[in-house]
Amino acid sequence: MKLASDNFLQEASAALNAPEKVARRNLLGQFLPLARDSAASKYGDFDALRAHMKRVRRHTSEHLSHYLQQFEEAAVQHGNQVHFVADAEQLNSKVLSICQAHSARRVAKGKSMVTEETGLNELLLKAGLEVLETDLGEYIIQQAGETPSHIVGPAFHKSLAEIRQLFLDKHKLGERGLETASEVVEEARGILREQFLAADVGIIGANALVAEHGTSMLVTNEGNGDLCANLPPVLIVCTTFERLLPRAEDAMALQRLLVRSATGQPQTCYTSFYSGPRREDDPDGPLETHIILLDNKRSDILASDYREILDCIRCGACLNHCPIYIGVGGHPYGWVYPGPMGSVLTPLLTSLEQAHALPNACTSCGRCAEVCPANIPLPDLLRDLRQDESVQRIKPARWRHGLRLHAWLLRHPALYQRFTGWAMRLLGWLGKRRGAFRRMPFASGWTGQRDFPAPEGGGTFMGQYAARRRRGVRRG
Amino acid sequence: MDKPHPKRKRSRQRRDVALMVTCLADLMRPSVGFAAIRLLERAGCRVSVPEQQTCCGQPAYNSGEIDAAVPVARAVIETFEPFDYVVVPSGSCAGMLSHHYPALFEGEWRDRALALAAKTWELTRFLTEVARLPAPKRPPLESAITYHDGCAGLRELGVQQQPRQLLQEQCGAQVQELSQNKVCCGFGGTFCARMPEISGKMADDKLDDAVASGATIVAGGDLGCLLHLAGRARRRGVDLEFRHVAELLVGEPRGPGIGDGRE
Ligand code: SF4
Numbered sequence: 001m002k003l004a005s006d007n008f009l010q011e012a013s014a015a016l017n018a019p020e021k022v023a024r025r026n027l028l029g030q031f032l033p034l035a036r037d038s039a040a041s042k043y044g045d046f047d048a049l050r051a052h053m054k055r056v057r058r059h060t061s062e063h064l065s066h067y068l069q070q071f072e073e074a075a076v077q078h079g080n081q082v083h084f085v086a087d088a089e090q091l092n093s094k095v096l097s098i099c100q101a102h103s104a105r106r107v108a109k110g111k112s113m114v115t116e117e118t119g120l121n122e123l124l125l126k127a128g129l130e131v132l133e134t135d136l137g138e139y140i141i142q143q144a145g146e147t148p149s150h151i152v153g154p155a156f157h158k159s160l161a162e163i164r165q166l167f168l169d170k171h172k173l174g175e176r177g178l179e180t181a182s183e184v185v186e187e188a189r190g191i192l193r194e195q196f197l198a199a200d201v202g203i204i205g206a207n208a209l210v211a212e213h214g215t216s217m218l219v220t221n222e223g224n225g226d227l228c229a230n231l232p233p234v235l236i237v238c239t240t241f242e243r244l245l246p247r248a249e250d251a252m253a254l255q256r257l258l259v260r261s262a263t264g265q266p267q268t269c270y271t272s273f274y275s276g277p278r279r280e281d282d283p284d285g286p287l288e289t290h291i292i293l294l295d296n297k298r299s300d301i302l303a304s305d306y307r308e309i310l311d312c313i314r315c316g317a318c319l320n321h322c323p324i325y326i327g328v329g330g331h332p333y334g335w336v337y338p339g340p341m342g343s344v345l346t347p348l349l350t351s352l353e354q355a356h357a358l359p360n361a362c363t364s365c366g367r368c369a370e371v372c373p374a375n376i377p378l379p380d381l382l383r384d385l386r387q388d389e390s391v392q393r394i395k396p397a398r399w400r401h402g403l404r405l406h407a408w409l410l411r412h413p414a415l416y417q418r419f420t421g422w423a424m425r426l427l428g429w430l431g432k433r434r435g436a437f438r439r440m441p442f443a444s445g446w447t448g449q450r451d452f453p454a455p456e457g458g459g460t461f462m463g464q465y466a467a468r469r470r471r472g473v474r475r476g
Numbered sequence: 477m478d479k480p481h482p483k484r485k486r487s488r489q490r491r492d493v494a495l496m497v498t499c500l501a502d503l504m505r506p507s508v509g510f511a512a513i514r515l516l517e518r519a520g521c522r523v524s525v526p527e528q529q530t531c532c533g534q535p536a537y538n539s540g541e542i543d544a545a546v547p548v549a550r551a552v553i554e555t556f557e558p559f560d561y562v563v564v565p566s567g568s569c570a571g572m573l574s575h576h577y578p579a580l581f582e583g584e585w586r587d588r589a590l591a592l593a594a595k596t597w598e599l600t601r602f603l604t605e606v607a608r609l610p611a612p613k614r615p616p617l618e619s620a621i622t623y624h625d626g627c628a629g630l631r632e633l634g635v636q637q638q639p640r641q642l643l644q645e646q647c648g649a650q651v652q653e654l655s656q657n658k659v660c661c662g663f664g665g666t667f668c669a670r671m672p673e674i675s676g677k678m679a680d681d682k683l684d685d686a687v688a689s690g691a692t693i694v695a696g697g698d699l700g701c702l703l704h705l706a707g708r709a710r711r712r713g714v715d716l717e718f719r720h721v722a723e724l725l726v727g728e729p730r731g732p733g734i735g736d737g738r739e
Contacts, residue, residue, distance in 0.1 A: 009671065009673075012671070012673065012674055013673050016673055016674065016677050022677070026681070030656065323659050323660050323662065323678050323681075324671075324674055324678075327674050327677050327678060328674060360667070360670055360671065361671060361674070362664070362667065363627070363660050363662060363663065363664025363665075363667045363675075363678075364538055364627070364628075364664060364665075364667075365627035365631075365659075365660035365664070366627055366628070366631040366632065367627070367631070367658065367659070367660065370631055383537075383538065383540055384540070385540070386538075386539055386540030387540035387541075387542050388540070389540055390539070390540045390541055395539075395540070399539065399666070399670070400541065403535055403536045403539050403541045403544065403666070404536065404541055404544045406535055406536065407533060407535075407536040407541065407544035407545060407547075407548055408544070409530075410530040410531050410533060410548045410551070411530075411547055411548060411551055413527070413528045413529070413530050416530050417530075420502070420503055424503050424504075431737070432737065432738055433737050433738060434737040435710075435732055435735050435736040435737030435738070436706075436707060436710045436735045436736075436737070438711075443669070445668070445669025445670065445672050446668065446669050446672070446707070448672045448673075449668075449672040449673065449675065449676035449679075449708065449711065450676065450679070450704065450707030450708040450710070450711050451706075451707045451708075451710035451711050451735060452707060453504065453703050453706050453707050453710070453734050453735035454735070454737075455503060455504045455505070456504065456505055456506055456507055456731065458506065459506075460502050460503055460506060461497050461501055461502040461503075461506035461508075461509040461510070462497065462502050462525075462527070462529075464506050464510075465506075465509070465510075465525055466527070
């Protein structure tokens with residue numbers, strides 16, 4: 001997917017100026033945290049589960065090569081073909097060559113963020129294949145020619161009315177008017193069913209890879225992933241090494257965390273483990289299966305101080321709890337992954353230079369880290385990226401110099417107090433009547449949106465306190 | 477539960493408390509600093525205000541200018557470590573001392589940062605858990621109050637029920653809760669100036685929530701949030717009064733609220 005994060009501020013501004021969409025996002029931002037909280041509190045000791053998962057993940061990444069090898073051996077034993085690819089281009093061409101080897105014409109895809117990352121659809125379409133997204137949300141945005149706005153609900157940004165209109169425009173509906181939400185869903189279901197049956201290749205992602213069995217786990221609510229995996233003769237699982245877990249029970253622990261954090265359900269409708277191609281006495285299943293493991297800079301991240309972001313299980317809770325994501329929606333972030341996790345991942349997977357606005361789209365409020373089931377210290381990682389932004393001289397010089405000058409002044413109390421004493425006395429006097437300024441030199445960032453409250457008057461606290469001490473007055 | 481023990485009389489001894497005024501109270505709202513002193517003295521503390529203090533260094537730290545923040549942190553540690561307690565009328569600055577300073581250092585300085593962290597208290601937490609205020613001799617506050625929880629106080633320090641309890645005990649005021657009382661107001665230090673439009677939207681949500689609560693006063697424990705909200709309210713013409721919780725606890729506030737004039 002093409003990176004457009006350097007337009008974050010402009011796109012955010014546009015998003016904030018669409019009141020209907022803002023209101024809908026605000027509702028999501030209220031509802032989803034409620035759902036998550038209630039699911040987490042009903043579970044019992046959810047935090048203990050989070051801590052347990054953290055230990056499992058740490059152990060796994062510390063023994064990564066062992067578990068990768070175990071996974072590969074077990075998967076190959078089941079008849080899978082396992083491929084390791086370094087970057088987006090390699091993944092795309094691998095998938096294309098598999099499709100071409102089978103003279104495939106139609107591809108049915110389950111939801112996969114990894115293939116969004118690599119821009120797979122574009123390449124397959126260019127090569128003349130028909131590619132159909134089968135997750136309802138992905139299907140909707142594919143029809144609309146849009147990109148996902150949320151990692152769990154890619155079409156959260158679309159209202160029912162918009163979806164209905166989209167189907168009216170794109171589908172041959174005859175007399176049907178699609179009056180209700182369920183009629184809209186039925187309509188999509190009908191179309192998708194045919195496609196599953198006609199597809200030559202199915203492509204899905206994975207929520208976890210189980211090293212001991214060489215299986216991949218997929219969690220969905222619509223069952224479309226299972227149809228993609230079982231009906232077409234060829235299955236390709238596109239995934240990354242950080243989905244790896246030692247045992248099946250670890251994958252189940254992850255599933256408990258994931259589902260509650262994502263939608264607030266205790267369980268999704270479908271949780272499937274795929275082991276490989278159809279065996280002799282299996283009634284159905286693909287004839288050939290491939291598992292492609294994409295690196296795409298993840299090895300670098302693992303070796304860096306940002307490795308904890310690889311623990312992300314893509315639940316979307318940090319998005320749902322982030323007031324900035326809720327404020328502007330997913331599209332301004334300009335790439336596959338929005339919200340707090342995206343603001344960490346995007347600069348690391350693409351370029352900090354082009355995506356440096358994202359780590360700044362954070363007030364360090366800490367709500368994301370509070371709910372992140374993988375216990376990722378997101379605000380800390382974002383601050384570290386802001387540090388990189390400064391060290392690499394990407395941050396606007398005026399900010400860098402201003403902040404550094406301020407910090408320098410802080411270390412010279414006498415000078416600082418003399419300067420602030422004078423400035424605050426002046427501002428206090430000027431602002432006495434109105435109590436606030438509409439404009440202020442060097443503070444347009446503040447006064448563009450708000451008045452600048454005037455200081456109380458009489459100078460700074462330190463100045464007044466020193467004067468009182470001199471007069472021997474202790475009480476104000 | 478442990479019973480009062482004769483030796484507990486020790487707790488009657490005056491505690492040596494250093495007030496960390498915070499830069500925003502110092503520059504913008506000195507009455508918060510004076511209110512904090514009076515509250516601490518009422519609670520039986522001996523209060524010092526170290527002269528060398530300026531600011532905890534959060535602007536540089538949060539913006540990723542870590543190497544500029546480190547010497548500021550060192551100076552704060554040196555200034556405040558001689559005291560038994562360091563009390564801060566801000567969750568955000570107290571969180572900086574308690575949680576972020578230790579992460580800035582290794583070795584000896586880390587130990588000193590941890591020692592400082594161990595005696596640093598946010599004001600309302602200190603007044604509910606360490607030194608108690610005597611019962612007030614004044615009529616309850618008439619105005620309806622809502623409370624905005626600063627994020628650092630709430631999530632880093634567990635400050636939530638303490639200011640409410642104090643407002644109840646000292647002002648007879650029952651806080652009228654915001655419906656989204658765990659959501660950030662959009663201040664975020666330099667964020668509010670680097671991403672003003674998003675910050676403004678977040679302030680608007682908070683202001684609408686405050687108006688809907690029926691309160692006329694928005695109290696809070698962090699001047700950053702309050703200045704930002706008051707500034708936005710002034711710009712939009714939203715009629716609310718903004719006050720630091722210390723101003724209310726010390727007695728019926730006299731001067732104008734934050735961002736209000738004398739006209
Ligand atoms: S960072 Fe945490 S909260 Fe955000 S999507 Fe990943 S696992 Fe979920």
